[in-house]
Structure formats: structure tokens, C-alpha cells
Amino acid sequence: MADFVVEARTDFSNDVSKQPVLEVRDLVVQFERADGVVHAVNGVDFAVRPGEWLGIIGESGSGKSVTLMSILGLLGEGGRVIRGNAWFNGVDLVQLSDRQLRTVRGKDIGVVFQNLAEGFNPYLPIGTQIAEVLVNHRLCTRRTAHRRVIEFMHELGIADAKARFHQYPHELSGGMRQRAMIASAIVSEPKVIFADEPTTALDSTVQMQVLALLTDICRKRGTAVVMVTHDLGVAAHTCDRIVVMYGGIVMEEAPIDEFLQFPTHPYTLGLRDASFDPEQPDRPLRPIPGVAPVLLEAPRGCPFAPRCHMATTVCRERLPALRQTRPDHRVACHHVQGENEHEPYPIP
Amino acid sequence: MSFAAISDWHQRASHGRKRRRRLAWRRFCRNGLPVIGLAYIALLFIVAIVGPFVTRQPTVNIFQANLSPSWAHPFGTGQYGQDLLTQIVRGLGGTLLIGVTGAAISVAIGLIVGIAAGVFGGIIDAVLMRFTDFAFSIPTLIIALFIVVVTGFSAWNVGLSIGLVTWAGCARMARGLALSVRNGTLMDSAILAGGSRWYIATRYVLPQIASNMIVFFVFQVASVLFQSTTLIALDPQYVPLTGGQLPPGSNLLLNLLNGGGGSYIGYRWLFWFPLGVYCSMVIALLWIGDGLQALLNPQQPLPRRWFATWPRLRTARGARG
């Protein structure tokens, strides 16, 4: 279904020399809500290299969107970054003031939003909102912005771009709106794009079209993409590296081939068993028991422990750290052997 | 241990009604102001109920007229030497009666019209909504004034007349809510199960919109009180700046409001005390309404006021946005 994607994939696992464009270290985010403090993100580490596609997968509520939004300082009311760094171009985005961050948003980091119906202001024409990036960053004047946006919409396969420019969001179909959203993220040619479930709300044909478009354009410009998705299949076909999140921490991180061949973390294994595998169509799907918790307390042990079949006392006592298990493959679990460890983790 | 506790919390939150109620109460208290308002209104109700039994009708004594506040007369005395505090305490009941009857009548009419329009739909909906539009564009207070003139001046009649003309907002809101319930799946299942319209309206629609209606009721009490002050200010006895007179036999706080206006020149307590009691009452009602409204959408963070009692987190980065 997606030959173009597989061909286009570049192999970055050998190219260690490349410095990451974006490096997130030990990010902790909390929300202050009327019924308590929600510990949405509890120490996330990942890095994105130039031109790389990083996929973040995980259950609903595992803090994927919050991680991305906190990097840009776009948390809603009550959200705080407690500690952590997000290095981008040698500056720590977490430490920047809102005014300084504004020069980064849109220009250096573009965002494709998850919520289709609410992503665009219903009170303004689509084209105005796409051109806004260019105008806000003074990349060009209003008139040239108008021309460039229309050209760009053509490139994205939006038919009749001149008329579409003046239409309101509710007059466009979902696929069109998502293309426009992609246009608004890419038109300023940023270095990194955060795509928060760019295709979840679309039907599968449109989903493939939009995805192909996104890959095409980003590969052409060498843009790095951080893509949040629920769909392991989509991730497998588009991403270079996968980060699995649960309960606000990174559970496993590996290049895609490695990830597909040797998944090791119990949560990843659970996810694999719960999703459909076209190579073994007869295998029964086994969902993970239980539901993802709302984190009203800081996790002391492994967040997955209440649902994990391998859980022991140590899991409930101590937060597992990300450890190297194979070259370029990191796992946070007490019961997965590390690279140089030949005996199981000692139980105190 | 902690995560077991969390999943336990999850279960309790989704299953325990008691827990939910306690959470709601906590959320209500968190903001500070609604609780103050609630306590104040409760105090006023107690005073209004107990007051007439422990005070006597203020006596007229010309030699004690217009005394400034003192220990004997904490709020001073009025034109004819009546104790102002006693007058306010005895007038409070009628004022609260106006607010509550007016709001109750308008919410009742609005609920019936709105739910009927929402549940039945079709031609009934169209007719009732045109009727509501008409009710929106009539000069309500003139009709209310007329009803008061015809039926006679009393707290009941003022409340009744205002309630009879101000139901349009409630009807429109109830219809919107009823429609949103109707478009949900619960309602479909009720219709498929063969429930009658009456059954659906009372068992499905009413409970689901009741909370919104309670909030509306609180705001409506404040609104009815305001309208009744306007109504009573149209009294011909009220002559600005030259000293209004209390109609004999009517003991409303609202009358004191307008009657005291003329006494502003020399006897300011006659102006400020009734006005202060009235305004604090209405503001307390608005605070309660705000607090209840915050309960309705728990996902939204409460509006943070500088005087609210929020625990503040020390953070690496201040709140953005």
C-alpha cells in the first residue's frame, strides 16, 4: 500500500555523526486541576536528528500530545513544565520566555494538530490562517504571502486553490482541512514538524493520500518529523525510529526495523498482541487488561505495573530507567536484560 | 503501592457516587467566593425568617427622626424615627420572596415551554419558539407594571408579575439543552423501548438538564431582584432628591432603597445601608451561580482569581497562556 514510503525511508542508524536538531531531556509536566495535580509527563527523553521521522506511539492519555505542546510552551491553563530541557539549535526551549519562543513557533517548528474540527478558527478564511505564519514571522509581505500560499496549496493537491483560499473551515471536507493544516505547518519551511495524529480522523484512503503528501514534502525539504500515532502500521511504513510512551515516560526506543523484529518491553509486546498483524491473520487479538490510569500521583514504580503480567515487587517500588539493551535500542524495564548485564536485575 | 492506589482511585471515581459528590463539593469550595456567598445568603434567609419574630414593628417617633448610627440604632433612624435596622430585617423576607417566586415562576414556565419544544419538535417546536421570540421583544416590565397595578402592590404580586414575563430566556436555554439530550443516543433507546413523550421528558430530559437549570435559577433570582427595584422605582411617590416616602404597610427592603435616595443629602446612612444590603445580597447570588457553573464542567480549570485560595506550585517556567 505504501511503496513510496518504504523507498523514501533513509537509514539514519549508521549516521551517528549527525547532531540531533531537537533533544528532549528528562521533561516533567504537570497539570493543576480542580480535583488534584495530574502528572501527565514524568521524565521523557528522546532526540530527533535532521531529516528523521520519529514516531511516538502509546495508548490514549500517555502524555504524547502534552510532551509536544510543552516543548512549544502551548500548555493550556494550569499546565506547568516542572523540570527538564528541550535543546533546539543550542538553546533550551523550556527556559525561553513566551516572546522568545514565539520566534521559534511556526518558523522553526511547525505543528499539525490532532483535533481536525477545532484546528482552524471557524471565524476566519482558511487562506488567511495559513498565510499567518509567513506574516507573523515577517517572512514576506501580506501580498506575496497570499501568492505563496496559493502556490503551496496547489503543490499540496488542493484543487482550485484560489477559491479555497477565501473559504471558511466549515466549508471544507476533513481531508481538505487536514491538507490545509499541513500547509500551514510547512509553508514557512521549518526544521522540525510536530504531527499530532495527522491522519486519525480521516478515512483510510484519504489517510494514505495525506500521509504520502506529508512524506513527499518533508523528504524533499529534509524536514524532521515527530509523528504521534496510534496506528502501528502507519508508523512502520513512515517512521525511522519509534518511541513507545506509557504513563508519561518512555518505555522503549528503537529504530523501526529493530523495533519490528525484536520488541522486548512487555508493554510493546502487549501492544503487538493487541493489534492486527497482516502476516498472521488468524492470530487472535489479545488486548492488554485494564485501562490507562489518570496520573493523580507521581509514579513511584513502573507505571505499567498494575497491568503487567511480569510485574514483581521491584517494579512497584522503583521507576525503571532507560537502558541500552542492544546497539541503538533502549528499554525501560526491570526484567529486560541490558547489553552488558548477564543476570537478571537484582531484587533488593 | 502508589499505582495500585491510583487505579483504585479510578474505580472509585467512576463507581462511587459519594466520592463524586465530595469531589464536587471540594471543587465548589476551592474557589472561595461561592462558599462565602452561600454562607451569606443562608444568613440572610435565617435573619428573614427569624427576624419578624424577634423584632417589633418599628415605632414612629418624630423626636428620634434621622438619628445617625449609634449603639441604640446601629443603622440610624429614618424620617419618622423608625429604627432602620429593624426595617431592613423585617423587609428582607418580602425581598427574598420576590426574588424566589419570580425566579421560580419564570424557570417553571420556561422549562415547560422549552422541554415541550425540544421533546415534541416539529410544528409544536416552531410555534413555541415563535412565541418565545415574541416574548423576547415585548417590553416586559410594562406588562409586569400593569399586572401589579391590576392585582395590587405586594411582594407576591411583584414576584408573580415579573416571573410571568421573564421566562423567555429560560425557555430558549431549556430547549437547547433538551435538543442536545434528544440528539444523544440515550433518548433513541428510550423511544425504541416505547417510552411515552411524558415519560421521556420527565425521566430522561429533566434530570439531565436539571443542573443547568439550578444555575440558571440562581442567576434569575438576582435578575428578578434587579427588575423589581426598577419596577418599584417607577413609584410616583418616589421623587428624587427631595425625600421619598415609604408607602404605609409595605415593608420591603426595596422600598427602603428608593425611599432613602432623597435622604442622601444629610442622612447618608439611610441611603447606603439598604443599598449595601441589597447589593451584597445580589453579588453573593452571582458568586454562588459562578461556583455552581464551575461544577458543571469539571474538566475546565476554575477561573483563578487573585483572592482565591489556590495552592501555588513553584515551577521552572511560569504559567503560559
Added chain:
Amino acid sequence: MPGKRYRIIRVIGLRIAVIPMLLCILIILGNALGYLNPAATSQSSAIPGLSAAKPAPFWHSVYTSLVAIGTLHWGTGPQITRELVLRSLEISSILTFGSLFVSAVVGIPCGIFAALKPRNPLWQAVSAFCVLLGQVPPADMAVILIFTFSLGWHLIPLSYGWGSVADAILPIMTVACFNIGYMVKYTESGMREVMQRSFIAAARARGAGTASVVAHHALRPALTGLLTFLGPQTPMTLFCTVIAEQAFAIPGIGTMLGIKVTTYGAPAFGSGTTLSITLFIFGLFIMVLNLLIDIAYLWLNPLAD
């Protein structure tokens, strides 16, 4: 966009077409209510110069009201002439629209800042004060304003009646205080609601600053929210105007119609004709105000039908 403009014109046309019908209903209603009034048969009339209605057939009294309204000649006596009616209408419109304008200019920015700066004590205090202003009864507000601005600080000369610009300031402030209250309240809550929607986060992600987000993205949705609450408030605005006219002895429409309630049993609304004229005038005012609000709503909101 021609489509949008066409839709607006169609909707507004429909609204305008309904107005005369509603006004006729109001006139009939006024006459019908007049028959309920025990005072209707007495000889005194609330409007000076307008003779009290004699017991007459119902449709005749409706016809009388229609003729009176149509000719703008509301009495047989010399006091109420066509010029007086037009002039008092003009005065009342100046008061009503002036106060709406003033309160919008003051109240909307206050509401916006109070919503944007939830931790700033100054703006929170301003917003709370404005809500308090809106709850003070207009009759008392008039007294407070006179004693503060005219007699206390001597900023505005105290004069009764109508003539110079200075005469209009305090009455307009009286009515504007009521309007400011709900304008601040609804602008603030609307703004706070809009700022939490995700398209605002999307606009920020495109690099828009706070000022640009508010001006380009949040203002219009917040104002449409305000407008939906504004409609039901128009009758109260009018009655505050009437009270202000009374307090400042301004010969406006309320003074001319002699709107009053009595607690001593003396009649108000001498006859059905008077009542229906009153209903007609106030209904007209309210409908025009609501029409303007509808036009503003359609103009602001591309989703409106």
C-alpha cells in the same frame, strides 16, 4: 462574499417584515389588557392631554390607538404635539444608544483584560467593580453619580432638563453603568472560554503573539457570545433609560408616557389606548435594538444561518 451578504440580507429582511406584525399584536394586547384595568372606566388619564377612554367596543379602541400612533398626535389637548413626540423619541434614543456605546467602549476592553490576566489584581478588581456597578439599581446610581460628580467633585454642572451636552453625561452614565455590568461579565466569560479552544493553541503554534491572537482570533467568537446575551437585556436597558429620565427630569419618552406604578390605588395607564401606545413605543425600541444585534451577529459570525 456575495453568498454571505445575500444570506444576511434575506435573514434581516425576514426580521424586518415580522416587526409590524408583532407591533400590531402588541397594540391589540395593550387594548385587551386595558379592559382588565378597573381604572380604565374612570375619567383621569395618565398621559396629560390624552382623554381617558370611554367604554367603547374593543375594535374601536384598537382603531383609536392605531390612528393615534399613525398620526403621532396623541391627544386632543395642546400639550402633546407631534413635535413633542418626535423630540422625546429623539432624546430617549440618544440616551439608550449613547449608553450602549459608552458601555461597549469601556466594558469590552475591561472584560478582555480581566479574562486575559486572571492573576492581575488590578484587572480582577476592575472586573468585579464593573459587575457590582451593574447590580446597583439605576435610581440609586443616579443619586450616587450626582453626588459624586456634580456636588462632590464639581466636574459636571448639575442641571435638570435637556439642552446642552453636559445634561446628557450623567443620565448616559447612569444607564451605561447597568450595561457595563453584564458587558464585562459576558465578555470575560466568553473570552475565557474561547481562549481554551484548540484553534487558539493552533494560532499560537503559528507564531502569533498574544495581542495578535486576541485581535485576530479570539475577539470575534467572544463578541458573538456577548451578542447572544445582549438580546435579552435590551428591555432592561430601556427601563433604565426611563428611570434615568425620571431622576434627571429629562423630557424623554418615559416621562411623556408617564409610566408609573402606584401603591395608593390611583390609576396608572388611564386607558387601553395609552397602554397600547406605551407598548408600541417600547416594543419598537426593543425590536430595533434586537435587529441591530442580529445584524452585528450575522456580520461577525460566518457560521450563522
